[in-house]
Amino acid sequence: MSTPAGPSEVRVRFAPSPTGYLHVGGARTALFDWLFARQHNGTFILRIEDTDVERSSEEMTRGILDAMTWLGLHWDEGPYFQSKRLDLYRELAERLVSGGHAYLDEGAIRFRVPEGRVTYQDAVFGEISVESDTIENFVLLRSDKHPTYHLSVVVDDIDMRISHVIRGADHISNTPKQILLYRALGASLPVFAHLPLILGPDKTRLSKRHGATSVSAYQEQGILPEAMRNFLALLGWAPGNDQEMFDDEALIQAFSLQGISKANAVFNPEKLAWFNAQYIARLPHDKVVEYLRPEYAKVGLWRDSFEKEDREWFRSLIDLYRPRAKVLQDFPRQSRIFLTDHVEFDPTAVEKFLKDETVRGHLRRLADRLAALPEFNHHSIEEAVRGLANELGVKPGVLMNPARVALTGQSVAPGLFDVMVLFGRENTVQRLRLS
RNA sequence: GUCCCGUUCGUCUAGCCCGGUCUAGGACACAGCCCUUUCAAGGCUGCAGCACGGGUUCGAAUCCCGUACGGGACGCCA
Numbered sequence: 296m297s298t299p300a301g302p303s304e305v306r307v308r309f310a311p312s313p314t315g316y317l318h319v320g321g322a323r324t325a326l327f328d329w330l331f332a333r334q335h336n337g338t339f340i341l342r343i344e345d346t347d348v349e350r351s352s353e354e355m356t357r358g359i360l361d362a363m364t365w366l367g368l369h370w371d372e373g374p375y376f377q378s379k380r381l382d383l384y385r386e387l388a389e390r391l392v393s394g395g396h397a398y399l400d401e402g403a404i405r406f407r408v409p410e411g412r413v414t415y416q417d418a419v420f421g422e423i424s425v426e427s428d429t430i431e432n433f434v435l436l437r438s439d440k441h442p443t444y445h446l447s448v449v450v451d452d453i454d455m456r457i458s459h460v461i462r463g464a465d466h467i468s469n470t471p472k473q474i475l476l477y478r479a480l481g482a483s484l485p486v487f488a489h490l491p492l493i494l495g496p497d498k499t500r501l502s503k504r505h506g507a508t509s510v511s512a513y514q515e516q517g518i519l520p521e522a523m524r525n526f527l528a529l530l531g532w533a534p535g536n537d538q539e540m541f542d543d544e545a546l547i548q549a550f551s552l553q554g555i556s557k558a559n560a561v562f563n564p565e566k567l568a569w570f571n572a573q574y575i576a577r578l579p580h581d582k583v584v585e586y587l588r589p590e591y592a593k594v595g596l597w598r599d600s601f602e603k604e605d606r607e608w609f610r611s612l613i614d615l616y617r618p619r620a621k622v623l624q625d626f627p628r629q630s631r632i633f634l635t636d637h638v639e640f641d642p643t644a645v646e647k648f649l650k651d652e653t654v655r656g657h658l659r660r661l662a663d664r665l666a667a668l669p670e671f672n673h674h675s676i677e678e679a680v681r682g683l684a685n686e687l688g689v690k691p692g693v694l695m696n697p698a699r700v701a702l703t704g705q706s707v708a709p710g711l712f713d714v715m716v717l718f719g720r721e722n723t724v725q726r727l728r729l730s
Numbered sequence: 731g732u733c734c735c736g737u738u739c740g741u742c743u744a745g746c747c748c749g750g751u752c753u754a755g756g757a758c759a760c761a762g763c764c765c766u767u768u769c770a771a772g773g774c775u776g777c778a779g780c781a782c783g784g785g786u787u788c789g790a791a792u793c794c795c796g797u798a799c800g801g802g803a804c805g806c807c808a
Contacts (some may be wrong), residue, residue: 434805565741
């Protein structure tokens with residue numbers, strides 16, 4: 296075995312089993328591990344627990360790594376694969392047998408649980424204490440010579456000099472068994488910190504029947520990794536004050552094991568959506584474009600000029616929709632009116648605003664007015680529109696609501712003057728005249 | 731069933747360790763109002779909670795005990 300970690304050296308690991316996708320619970324655990332490592336200038340290790348040959352798969356491993364990368368949880372060591380370390384587990388299982396700590400049972404090796412009470416201090420839950428006669432002699436090595444979870448996790452945590460075991464609270468009752476194993480192997484204990492579970496709205500463990508649970512599903516739904524991180528950080532942890540918006544630096548600063556809650560938390564997708572909207576509204580333009588490029592490309596609306604000659608125009612377009620978007624897909628969906636020549640008219644809106652012949656006459660006059668403007672910008676357009684309304688003796692809305700429909704085909708759109716600027720004078724005038 | 735753990739607005743939570751400053755604070759959602767060219771965004775206001783019962787104490791969301799409810803673990807799964 297390697298030498299134990301020094302007292303100040305923080306080494307944590309995230310150890311998923313590649314028997315499924317990375318779900319939000321696992322992601323939250325990984326995030327806390329990562330935050331803790333970063334805060335202490337420690338090492339974040341990724342270990343794949345693939346000792347169940349039947350259920351583990353490479354695609355799942357791939358998916359987990361991708362999801363971690365998308366979430367921005369970069370690991371410093373690994374991924375280590377337990378399937379490549381089988382000899383080590385066998386060797387130690389045999390050592391435990393010869394030391395009298397374990398025994399053969401029909402081809403498997405079982406741990407001999409000693410009498411007494413096992414007590415430890417959990418960094419989150421405080422003292423946890425169990426009478427060892429409630430613990431069965433558990434299997435360490437299966438008859439096929441593959442280790443069980445308890446053996447491999449303890450052996451690896453010792454070997455990899457893990458200083459803090461941060462994992463889900465579903466492992467609390469496993470911990471005494473593992474502590475017994477540490478003792479039998481003559482190793483010192485890491486700090487154990489168990490995280491409260493994430494539940495569905497019905498307070499049962501979050502699962503597929505509650506809706507999307509995999510990180511990649513949220514990625515596909517147009518959730519930003521920044522938003523996901525911020526949201527997940529606040530599930531089971533709180534800074535002790537009222538702050539809610541955290542960038543990574545602030546999160547790393549503020550995070551602490553003391554701030555972790557003992558009570559399970561219900562996953563609230565609406566709050567996630569709110570965080571997402573906040574980040575969409577706030578992220579730097581280049582970052583947003585980076586996320587948006589594939590979304591526009593997906594629906595055939597991306598043009599390379601958005602990053603070249605039309606850069607400023609595209610920036611204005613994006614800014615117009617930032618406060619209106621909840622997910623990334625909202626951008627192409629809502630802004631497509633600016634990106635295709637074809638206008639689709641909403642029949643209800645047409646019926647309501649463009650039926651009246653007088654109104655259409657007004658719009659043609661407005662078109663003339665706009666065509667004659669020396670400058671075509673937000674301010675000059677506003678003056679022209681309000682001026683004309685005044686001359687006609689009508690409220691500005693009488694002009695503006697029909698104009699909006701004439702331009703966009705819809706009764707719901709961003710501010711009319713912004714819309715006109717974005718369309719440009721020619722396009723605006725033409726669409727008004729065609730109405 | 732046995733063992734372990736938890737319980738503050740519908741939800742995420744602050745406060746609890748070190749009892750009075752808590753007529754319990756913030757956020758999401760919801761409702762109303764304001765802003766306003768529609769829709770958002772934003773601002774303001776409102777709705778709503780210490781699971782229950784004992785005890786300790788001058789005083790308990792905060793400490794102790796019990797009950798109820800909830801969760802987790804009891805696999806040659808992890």
